[in-house]
Amino acid sequence: MAPSISSKRIRNISVSRPIIYGNIAEKVSEKNPLPPSSPSDHTHTWKVFLADPLGNDLSQYIKKVVFKLHDTYVNSSRSIESPPFEVHETGWGEFEIVIKIYFQNDCGEKNITLYHHLKLHPYPTHADIQRAGGDEEAALRIAAAENVSGHVESIQYDELVFNEPTERMFKLLTQKPGSLLPYKSDKTPFTKVAEREELDRIDKAMEEINKLVEQRQIEFKKLEEERKKIVQL
């Protein structure tokens, strides 16, 4: 008969699962000593990870995650095959990490790639820039000074969308509801409230744009009529 059921795709359906990925970095200090194996010029310890915003188990549908680090690292391609999908390392510089997510075999999906810029130094805020008088480097230094704890985070929220998942995949994905974001939480910045805020912002922008569009349309019509009149003359 036809090929096995598991590779049959369910039409007209897409399932989405939220994920967060990014890195946390800490400056090397007394509280945070360098591990013995790392060279002495490394100034930060950091970890890059891929996780579920609610802390659920991603290995349901993710087989492995490959983090490709900078070439100067030994074994720059780190393959993590069991949760937690994260890499702990030390270093001194920022670079781009390629994150490749491989799904479970019977899901029949290809891997997808994400990019994340490793962040070790804090961003200068507005106040910092003002104080520095517009100078970027100075602003950075000021920001660094301000950041007493030396803890820097750069985390992204995103969603994996599975279009027309196979039945197996569907089963896996729906065993547990994944999209329950907390309404309000102090632990993560990724809450429903944040989503709400974003929506509101977009709505506002939409309104403004609509107004402008209307204005322009009126202008356009006026000009059209003028043009017609002149042509007829």
Add this chain to the structure above:
Amino acid sequence: MSMASDILDVLNVNKETRNEHQQKKKKKHIIHFEESANKRKKIGAMNRELANLMGPNLAPINITHHQPNKKFKDRLTDLQTIQPSWTSTPFTNGSRSDGLQLKHWVKGKLDLLESKKPYIYEKYNTSLDIPDFTEDDYKKLLKDINPDWSYKETKYLFDMAKRYDLRWAVIIDSYEYVPDEDEITVKKEDQNKVDDKEKSKDDEKKETKTYTPRTVEDLKDQLYKVSSKLLNSKKEDGVVKDVALIKALDSFDKNKEIERKKYLNRLLHRAPTEIAEEESLVIEARKFELAAKKMLMERAQLLQLLDSPQSSAPILQFLTSSGLTQLYNTLMTVDKSKKRKTEAPVAPQLGPNAIPYTQQLAKQQAVQQQAQAHKQQQQQGGSAAAGANGHHGDKKSQKQQQHQQQKPQSEILKLLQSRLTPEEMEVYGIKFHEDKVQAGVYLRSQKIVTFKPAVQSKVVEILNELGISMRLTMPTGAVCGKFDKLMHRIASLVDLKKQTDKIEAEVTLMKRQKGML
């Protein structure tokens, strides 16, 4: 300058009347007049003066030969030298039998013509090569060819043939052979022995003693047979060239000739109704032929269709919604165009569960209809029995397994439809969409809308002004959707601005053209 014009002036002929006259002529021979006017330019100075002296109406005869390269004085001297003298010479025509001597003018001086060349027209006096025979020959060989013919008549016939160069129309017209008495009597005796069913000309002979009029076929027949026999008898040297001739002569068949002429006569005298009938018959025959051909072709094609093998290409690509719609569309186009050669790329299932092609088509259409049906259900809103989240998964998977053999896809959909509230759908992150979507996984942030670089930069600018960045903090489904819309709106705004600018420029340009109206 022109003498003619002087004369006319003296005679007080007005230029206008003269021109009128000329114009009348001009209307008839406009082209000629203009041509001659053009040609006048090419005439040399001397000739121009001459023409003017002689007047506008030149004599039509060209007196001298046209020798363009020779000068006039040379031509004058030539005229004096090239003056042939003609002599009146007597001659005899060799074709004549009486030796008549006549005289004719020949170009050139006397003595040169003493060479007695034969009269130039002698060569045209040809005659056909018709064989001769004596009475003895006749009695020996030729008598038995046709008892109706006598030696005398045959001789007469041959003479006629020679005289009139075998032109049968003339021969038959002036064929007036008068047989002798004894011939007729001889013939009469022969006739008595002949059957009474002979033609009436026998009676004619008995009664009137007039000679039976010979038809062309009779004459031809006799002549050809006699000549053929004669030629055959002269074959002692092994005459080659005449063998073909003998063959040709022998192939003459009197009866066939008569038949042929009869047919020809009938053909020429067909009534127009008959002609029309014949043509229609021909057309119908042709139509039948074509119809027969067409039928054969159709039959061949049908057989080909029935015999054509079924492909066993992999069907995985057709299991997705996009693939299936593609398939459906190709089938529809094939149906519409009715091309038999292009087989739709349907992969029928082989094996024990294989179903015929047409049934599979029907099945596919049924599935399509199901999908549409469930869509309607979805739009009407799904009611839901709230179930514990945990149970959901189990029950669903059970149901899935149960309904495997039946169309599982739509079952699952129905199931989901019935069991999930919109909230739950959101929780699970499930979303229905009607249109075909590309199968696969993607990251939501990677699939936000982008435009052409020129437009994109402006859009980004506007976004920045509005206080929104390109990177969304929370790219959930809803957010992304709204963001999409926003982007499109901004793009249309940019487009609108471009158009208004264009029109504005046009308007100012036109205003300037029309003088600041």
